[in-house]
Amino acid sequence: MSGKMYPLESVYNCIPKEEKKIEKPPRYVSKFRPAVVLESKLTKDAMRMMGPAKLEMPSPDKYLKKHSKEAKLPEKPQPSKDAHRTCTEKKPAVPSRTDPPPMGIQTQRDLNKTTIFVPVKPKPTYVDTNKGHKELLENSGLVPKYLLKKGYGExxxxxxxxxxxxxxxxxxxxxxxxxxxxxxAMHYLSDEDRQAVLQGLKKKWDTLHREYQGLSLIIDTLSKKAHKKQLEEAMKQLEQDINLFERYKTIYIPNN
Structure with missing residues (x-):
């Protein structure tokens, strides 16, 4: 019986209980383990050379000496004492003073004397620095070569x-x-026409002035303000035209 139904201090607690052994589940082993082991064995030889190479340590007796890594020229073979005696062909004897000279033999010196070489004409140059820097004179712009060009000056x-x-x-x-x-073209405006135009301008100004005097004293809307401004501008332009016709007696107007 469990201890939840009885108090802690109970006779039944003196009865030894059987120890229950906890059985662990079997360890998980993958079914692909044999294939993995076989694959690792096959690829193991490919990584056998990984890591630093095992080299043989140099001997302490073979230490690095001075000038041991400098390039050395090959040794020249020493000429032997009997080298001048190894010639197999014997040269002809020196002719005596009484022997006649050979005729018709040309030497290299005679060929050089008879050959005529044309001297190479140097290209004109100019020096522009104290260091002796040279440039061709043709490309300097100092040679008037364009004067001789066909069609120059045309x-x-x-x-x-x-x-x-x-x-x-x-x-x-x-x-x-x-x-x-x-x-x-402009033509002259006669005095009668000028007076007629002047009277028409004054009559129009009187009409606008009468309309301007008839405006209300309180101008509180936009339309009233615009109408008042339009009348003022028209009257001002008419005053300028009237002043122009009254000041100048001679006036020209275009034909059209």
């Missing part, structure tokens, strides 16, 4: 065409201006 064809086009455009512009002047 106006190029494209410039002639451009000048001709500009001349035609100028003539066309002058013609249009002349026509406009002829169309807009």
């Amino acid at each position: 106006t190029p064809l494209y410039l002639q065409q451009r000048n001709e086009a500009e001349r035609r455009a100028q003539e066309e512009n002058d013609r249009l201006i002349r026509e406009q002047r002829e169309q807009g």
Whole structure:
């Protein structure tokens, strides 16, 4: 029986209880283990050389000496004492003073004397620094080589065409201006016409002034303000025109 139904101090607690052994489940072993073991054995030899190579340590007797790594020239073979005696062909004897000289034999010295070499003409250069820096004189701009060029000093064809086009455009512009002047020619306004125009301007000014005087004293809307401003501008322009016609007696107007 469990201890929850009886108090802690009970006779039944003196009865020894059987120890229950906890059985662990079997360890998990993958079913792919044999394949993995076989694959690791097959690829094990590929990594056998991993790590530092095991080299043989140098002997203490073979230490590095001075000038041991410098490049050395090959040793020249020493000539033997009997080297001059190894010639198999015997040279001819020196001719005596009484022997006749050989005729018709040409030597290299005779060929050099007879050959005529044309001296190379040096290219003209100029020196521009105290260090002796040289440059070709042809590319310096000091040689007038373009003076000898064919067609030097003549106006190029494209410039002639451009000048001709500009001349035609100028003539066309002058013609249009002349026509406009002829169309807009001005004629003299007679004194009667001037007085008639002046009376018409004053009459129109009186009409606008009468309308301006009839405006209300309180102008509180936008339409009233715009109408008042329009009347003031029109009256001001009429006053300027009237002053112009009264000041000048001679007036010209265009034909159209």
